[in-house]
Amino acid sequence: MDIDKSLDEIISSKPKVRRGGKRGGGAPTSARARYASNVPKAAAQVAAPAKPLTAEAIKIIISNLPQDVTEAAVRDLMQSTVGPVRTVQMSYNATGKSTGVATVVFKNRGDANKAHAACEMIDNQRPMKVEIAIDPNQAQSLASRVAAAPAARGGPIPRGRGRGRGGARPRNTRPAKKTAEELDAEMNAYKETGTA
Numbered sequence: 045m046d047i048d049k050s051l052d053e054i055i056s057s058k059p060k061v062r063r064g065g066k067r068g069g070g071a072p073t074s075a076r077a078r079y080a081s082n083v084p085k086a087a088a089q090v091a092a093p094a095k096p097l098t099a100e101a102i103k104i105i106i107s108n109l110p111q112d113v114t115e116a117a118v119r120d121l122m123q124s125t126v127g128p129v130r131t132v133q134m135s136y137n138a139t140g141k142s143t144g145v146a147t148v149v150f151k152n153r154g155d156a157n158k159a160h161a162a163c164e165m166i167d168n169q170r171p172m173k174v175e176i177a178i179d180p181n182q183a184q185s186l187a188s189r190v191a192a193a194p195a196a197r198g199g200p201i202p203r204g205r206g207r208g209r210g211g212a213r214p215r216n217t218r219p220a221k222k223t224a225e226e227l228d229a230e231m232n233a234y235k236e237t238g239t240a
Contacts, residue, residue, distance in 0.1 A: 100153040102151075103178075108144055111141060
């Protein structure tokens, strides 16, 4: 037993055993230690609020159209209500019948939003489904769209919610780690009381 050595001497004399059975004192190899320096700080990267992805959309997909609607009819509708159209493509099944789906590409940016807001009903009874199609190459990266985490609230944890029947219980707080001097003082006090 190494009871008469200080805690620092005991720790330094024993080699560290890491996962995988390797011995020797080296840098810590936990995942948190390896990747902590590579994580960007969210608070440091305060970006201006981004525009919604649909702000400059130029393409829409219209569905639930009647089967008698043609590409020319869709082009005329969009040019008269929204603005200039670059292309209109109808979708057909194997027998040549319309599936009721049309893809419209506008010439001006933002016209897809106008079309989405303007087109609702056909023949005052059949709703059209208008979807805005976004080009994924023009989308912003996820990192630029993520906001900083809100500050944690210090309120009590409500019981009865989350994790199973018993509710979530707060985790016990661990006591602060003692310094080597405090541990040595405790060991000396223990030795004195044990030999008396």
